[in-house]
Amino acid sequence: MASLNPSTTVLGIKNAKHLLRRASFVYTKTLIDQYATLTPNQAINLLLTTNARVVDLPYDPLPVATPDGFWTESTALATSFQGQFRKNIMVGGWWWYNAINSPNLKYKMSHFLSTCFTVESTGSGSATEFYDYIRLLLFYSYGNYKTLAKKMTLNNSMLTYLNNTSNSKTAPNENYAREFFELFTIGKGPQIGNGNYTNYTEADIVQAARVLTGFRRVAARNVIDSETQLPKGYNLFSQHHTSPKTFSSAFNNTVITAATTDVGMDAELNNFVNMVFNQQATAKNICRKLYIYFVKGTITSEVETDIITPLAQDFFSNGYEIAPIIRKLLESQHFYDLDDSDATNETIGGIIKSPLQQISEVCTYLQATISNPNTDPYNYYYKFWNLFAYNSFLTGSNMILFDPENVAGHPAYYQAPDFDKSWISASTLIARYRLGESLLDGNNRISGNATIITKINISTVIRTTNIISVANDPYILTSELCNALFAQNPDTNRVNHFMNSFLLQGLATFYWTNAWDDFIATGVNAVVETRLKLLVTNILRAPESQMF
Helix, strand or coil: CCCCCECCCCCHHHHHHHHHHHHCCCCCHHHHHHHCCCCHHHHHHHHCCCCCCCCCCCCECCCCCCCCECHHHCCCCHHHCCCHHHHHHHHHHHHHHHHCCCCCCHHHHHHHHHHHCCCCHHHCCCHHHHHHHHHHHHHCCCCEHHHHHHHHHCCHHHHHHCCHHHCCCCCCCCHHHHHHHHHHCCCCCCCCECCECCCCEHHHHHHHHHHCCCEECCCCCCCECCCCCCECCEECHHHCCCCCEECCHHHCCCEECCCCCHHHHHHHHHHHHHHHHCCHHHHHHHHHHHHHHHCCCCCCHHHHHHHHHHHHHHHHHCCCEHHHHHHHHHHECHHHCCCCCCCCCCCCCCCECCHHHHHHHHHHHCCCECCCCCCCHHHHHHHHHHHHHHHHHHHHCCCCCCCCCCCCCCHHHCCCCCHHHHHCCCCCHHHHHHHHHHHHHCECCCCCCCECCCECCHHHHHHHCCCCCCCCCHHHHHHHHHHHHCCCCCCHHHHHHHHHHHHHCCCCHHHHHHHHHHHHHHCCCHHHHHHHHHHHHHHHHCHHHHEC
């Protein structure tokens, strides 16, 4: 029986690795050792803290002669800046650098929320408005999902992306209303008739679109939300539909009274959002999304009954507060595979890593030397993030960060029954398999071979950090690397395969011991660096390394 009962025992190494991978984008030996001594409750207390951002603002280092710099703070119209596509990429780079330097839930939750309230960065107005969208997700990462749904309605990026800024009383645009129901909140449910999806109907979409008329984008970003202090759109009452809106039996035939002023439009929106979130189906749909993102893609009838239903009831009862519900899920016995003995249905190692997860883990655990965007913005934002991480690796592995191919988002988060299996295809394997090689070489081995201004100096990392306990013992070295980079510890035969095939290459174990000891004595790493790069490259290519 799947159980939401909390696990109260100390995490240990295995569960600490699992929690850190699922709950943050920071995965280090130091954190694993720290969290291994904590109970899930203590660990999640730490994960729910908020660290100051290491990079306060995104920066555009181009054009080289006169960089646009901190363009998001300019009083000039955001759309007046050139290179909007490039600037969208820079915003993603700003978010990611903070994510891999913030060992908490905020960045994982903000990414999760981006899979619920999807905006394609390239279709969301200006890059500055996209930056405001990302900040809105961060603001509500530990906050209230229902409130976020209201705030998102007036977010300038969303107003542009789903055309609600052109939704008027004489020509209602149904795009945002449709996705608000289907993707952002209640979900369709089984279709039970023509235009009837159980949880709402086509007629409900028509009524919702009328509620949502008259909300407009503000390109100048000079309308500020009093709660978030972020720019938002405004209410244009002259374009608002002023008749009562009557919804179907799916919403108990609710009638929402029309606003009579621009201020009244906010109350009408609030009544509409309350109506949608007063449905248990809304809480269940959001909890299923949480489960797929944080636990695994398969929701069995047992999970639906024992996990989703009680989790959704708590979510509903607590007014859609995010922090308590994610705490309940990540503390549960089910999350740590402690509620059954079925080894064929494991949660740990039960999800294929997203490309975002893959690059974050490799860079943080193996301590890639990434340029600091505060002091070297050109090499970080342009040479590493733009040219390699975004346009080569993430694009090649079909996860263009914050820019999925459509409003439904990346198939891994919504497309049943494959879900995370969609990360692996013939077109994505080259980027996934050559990520480690690129970072270990410092050159783009995915395409072009150009320098990527980022490198994992693996022999130096092993010599100067604590990721390996006895580096001159080839078996301990190999097993500890495998244990760290795989979700489940491999057996002896698998460790021996990597050790003999790539580190020793048929030589006796003392060969490695002597080589490592020579490196420590002389500082000359030519032999050990070559062997270690081959070993780690192949560990990172292994099927076990694709799971977490």
